[in-house]
Amino acid sequence: MEEQNLVLKNIKSFNLTHIFECGQCFRWNRNQDGSYTGVVKNNVINIRMIDGNIYITSFGENDIKKLFQNYFDMNRNYESIKAQLGEVDENMKKSILYGEGIRLLNQDLWETIISFIISANNNIPRIKGIIERICKRYGNKMEYNGQTYYSFPTPEQLGSASVEDLRNLGLGFRDVRVYETTKMILNRGIDLEKLHQEPNTEVVREELLKLPGVGPKVADCILLFSTLKRFDVFPIDVWVRRVMNELYIHSEYEEKVSKKEINRIANEKFGNLCGIAQQYLFYWKRG
DNA sequence: CCACAGGACGGCT
DNA sequence: AGCCGTCCTGTG
Numbered sequence: 097m098e099e100q101n102l103v104l105k106n107i108k109s110f111n112l113t114h115i116f117e118c119g120q121c122f123r124w125n126r127n128q129d130g131s132y133t134g135v136v137k138n139n140v141i142n143i144r145m146i147d148g149n150i151y152i153t154s155f156g157e158n159d160i161k162k163l164f165q166n167y168f169d170m171n172r173n174y175e176s177i178k179a180q181l182g183e184v185d186e187n188m189k190k191s192i193l194y195g196e197g198i199r200l201l202n203q204d205l206w207e208t209i210i211s212f213i214i215s216a217n218n219n220i221p222r223i224k225g226i227i228e229r230i231c232k233r234y235g236n237k238m239e240y241n242g243q244t245y246y247s248f249p250t251p252e253q254l255g256s257a258s259v260e261d262l263r264n265l266g267l268g269f270r271d272v273r274v275y276e277t278t279k280m281i282l283n284r285g286i287d288l289e290k291l292h293q294e295p296n297t298e299v300v301r302e303e304l305l306k307l308p309g310v311g312p313k314v315a316d317c318i319l320l321f322s323t324l325k326r327f328d329v330f331p332i333d334v335w336v337r338r339v340m341n342e343l344y345i346h347s348e349y350e351e352k353v354s355k356k357e358i359n360r361i362a363n364e365k366f367g368n369l370c371g372i373a374q375q376y377l378f379y380w381k382r383g
Numbered sequence: 384c385c386a387c388a389g390g391a392c393g394g395c396t
Numbered sequence: 397a398g399c400c401g402t403c404c405t406g407t408g
Contacts, residue, residue: 217403217404218404218405219406219407221406221407222405222406222407225406263404266404266405266406267404267405268403268404268405269402269403269404269405270403270404271404354398
């Protein structure tokens with residue numbers, strides 16, 4: 097464990113608030129000074145922006161330069177994505193302007209699966225609280241700058257939790273789902289490494305849907321926000337449904353419009369970039 | 384007291 | 397295949 101520093105200049109499409117508050121992650125917290133602190137693998141990371149420059153301090157086992165490059169999706173050209181999506185219509189133009197600094201994080205697949213199972217019928221403050229308690233109970237302890245942080249537990253670590261243990265951490269009815277999914281992954285009922293190799297998104301989606309607690313919406317979030325990084329999915333929740341109806345469907349009965357129909361329109365308009373389009377629209381309309 | 388929060392699941396038609 | 401009640405828990 098060592099402290100490392102990294103400074104990056106002239107980075108386009110990078111805004112901490114846009115990245116951390118667009119609903120893709122649960123373990124980053126804003127500090128008084130505007131910087132954000134989070135835990136990635138066995139690393140505590142603090143990141144801030146001053147005059148358009150990025151300043152990072154990390155404490156942990158990974159090389160921060162490599163970790164940053166990968167985790168923040170720096171190998172992808174968001175400028176060209178935005179240019180392409182901006183051609184679609186004025187709505188996309190406005191939403192891109194609003195969330196111009198969004199980047200989709202490459203979060204650990206296992207962590208993303210468990211986190212979004214917990215997100216079902218839940219609100220963000222409570223989701224963050226539950227995940228924090230899980231990390232504190234089953235993750236690795238890290239002392240840094242007089243504060244204590246915890247990594248997200250491995251499948252083996254979380255595998256020691258009983259259903260009752262999970263219920264006591266406040267998971268509610270999601271306890272059995274997290275428990276069963278953890279067992280299934282530990283027993284290689286699903287091979288997470290293999291999923292990365294599969295080129296067909298729909299095939300990967302079907303695999304994820306086998307996990308207890310993973311339905312259509314959660315599966316799409318996992319595909320978009322984890323290292324699987326598939327942009328050709330369109331997670332539909334109440335907010336996205338609202339936006340899509342308001343902008344493109346104009347139905348008097350918004351809740352009656354089927355997900356299939358919403359998905360069809362999204363694909364028609366945004367093609368294989370519908371995943372990132374969803375993020376701009378979502379962040380824009382949700383404010 | 385009730386409604387609701389960034390769904391999944393099971394039973395039903 | 398589509399519809400609908402129910403599922404824990406904290407907050408307003």
